[in-house]
Amino acid sequence: MNRVKGIAMILSGAALWGATGPLMEWLFEAYGISVSFLLTLRLIIAGVLLLVFLKLKRVKILSVFHGGIWVRQLLIFSVLGMLGVQFSFVSSIETSNAVVATLFQFLAPVYLILFISLRHKKFPPKYQVIGMIGTMAGLFLLLTNGRLDELAISGIALFWGVMVGLAFAFYTLYPGRLMEEWGVLLIVGWSMLFGGIFLGLVNPVFRSADWPLLAKPGVSLGILAVIIIGTLAFVLFLSSMRFILPVEASILSAFEPLTAMIISALWFGQFLEPIQLGGAAIMLVFVTWLSLAGDGKSKELAEE
Numbered sequence: 001m002n003r004v005k006g007i008a009m010i011l012s013g014a015a016l017w018g019a020t021g022p023l024m025e026w027l028f029e030a031y032g033i034s035v036s037f038l039l040t041l042r043l044i045i046a047g048v049l050l051l052v053f054l055k056l057k058r059v060k061i062l063s064v065f066h067g068g069i070w071v072r073q074l075l076i077f078s079v080l081g082m083l084g085v086q087f088s089f090v091s092s093i094e095t096s097n098a099v100v101a102t103l104f105q106f107l108a109p110v111y112l113i114l115f116i117s118l119r120h121k122k123f124p125p126k127y128q129v130i131g132m133i134g135t136m137a138g139l140f141l142l143l144t145n146g147r148l149d150e151l152a153i154s155g156i157a158l159f160w161g162v163m164v165g166l167a168f169a170f171y172t173l174y175p176g177r178l179m180e181e182w183g184v185l186l187i188v189g190w191s192m193l194f195g196g197i198f199l200g201l202v203n204p205v206f207r208s209a210d211w212p213l214l215a216k217p218g219v220s221l222g223i224l225a226v227i228i229i230g231t232l233a234f235v236l237f238l239s240s241m242r243f244i245l246p247v248e249a250s251i252l253s254a255f256e257p258l259t260a261m262i263i264s265a266l267w268f269g270q271f272l273e274p275i276q277l278g279g280a281a282i283m284l285v286f287v288t289w290l291s292l293a294g295d296g297k298s299k300e301l302a303e304e
Contacts, residue, residue, distance in 0.1 A: 006243025013236030018259030020230045021089075021098030022267050027222050028094050035090050036203035037210040041223060043086065043196030046231040050189030064182050064190065074190055077175050082188075082234075083195030084167035092164050096157035099264050099272065099280075102257035103142055106135055106283050107165025112172065127289070134286030141279025142272075152276060176241070184238045192231070258284070 027033050054061050064070050092101035110132050117124045124132070145152040153161070178187045199205075213219045257280065265271055272280060 002243040006240040009236045009240035010244065013233045013240065014256035015259045016229050016236070017233035018098075018102055018256035019263055020226050020233065021093055021102055021260045022263040023222060023226055023229075024090055025093050025098045025264075026267070027219065027226075031213055031216065031219050033210055033213055033219065034208065035087070035094055036199060037205060037208045038223065038226070039083075039086055039090055040196050040200040040203070040205045042227050042230065043083065043192045044200065045196075046227045047189050047191070047193030047196060049227075050185055050231065051193065054185055054189060059183075059186065061186060061189070064186060070178065070181065073175075073178055074187065075194060077171075077178060077187070078191040078194035079198055081167070081171040081174055082191040083199055085164070085171045086195070087199070088160055088163040088167045092157060092160040095160055096153050097264065097268075098260045099257060100142070100153060100157065101161065101164060102260040103139070103280055103283065104161035104164045105168050105256065106139060106287060107162065108168040108172065109287060110135060111165055111169035115169065115173070131286050131289050134289065135283050138279040138282030138284075138286065141282065142276050143279075145273050146275040152273075172241070175238070179238060179241070184235060184242075188231075188234055188238060192234075 024038065027038065028035075051061050064074060089101055089105075092104060113124050113128050113132060117128075123129075143152055143158070175187055175191075214223075261272070261280070271277075
């Protein structure tokens with residue numbers, strides 16, 4: 001039953017996260033809002049709201065700061081995990097589109113499998129090797145549209161796409177002990193707040209020229225929707241890892257790009273080329289294969 005609950009959480013979170021991509025793409029294209037401004041507001045507001053909610057539930061929100069080791073891990077996760085995933089993902093959307101950005105997250109299971117295999121000093125099982133090869137083959141078709149002489153996306157979009165996969169892999173693996181010790185919502189709340197503050201200091205938010213855009217109802221409502229939907233997606237994703245393994249969580253998040261594709265097609269009229277669509281389908285097939293073949297086997301690898 002717990003496994004079913006975890007799968008339901010990750011699928012719901014993936015669908016919601018996939019929906020935020022086209023919404024942010026619309027904010028970039030329609031209003032020209034900057035990545036740093038959008039993310040700073042999103043992270044700080046979402047973090048504050050979560051912490052206020054926990055405080056009203058009588059949770060001791062400052063308890064995590066009683067031990068130096070936890071504070072250090074929380075700060076690392078806030079910057080490299082929470083902010084890292086969101087900044088690389090949104091930058092990938094800005095430089096390509098929501099569909100490509102979400103599909104790049106399929107690199108995360110590959111990174112996770114390689115990391116776990118290196119940590120245990122053993123070659124990945126055959127089913128994982130097959131899954132990785134199939135995923136990378138699909139990604140190749142997506143990026144090149146079947147042409148070896150050129151990429152279907154820009155170099156900067158490729159860079160941010162690779163960073164999305166790396167950041168997502170770190171975001172999946174790193175906070176396990178933090179979540180177990182202090183709870184998902186508390187860690188998500190503080191990491192969002194700290195990540196937003198860090199970004200707001202690096203790119204001074206108070207000097208931003210984007211503030212007047214908030215007077216436009218479309219911008220305000222769009223940012224509010226991104227905050228609510230995106231925060232719920234993060235909570236569902238991280239909560240699911242109490243019931244399923246990190247590798248399985250990132251594999252099942254394959255439903256995210258499917259959501260992004262459907263919304264982008266209906267909203268923007270964006271359709272992948274036939275070969276790119278085939279590549280995306282291949283990726284979906286092989287990450288599903290990884291999930292099904294890994295039921296039980298991935299548990300053995302993680303426990304060794």
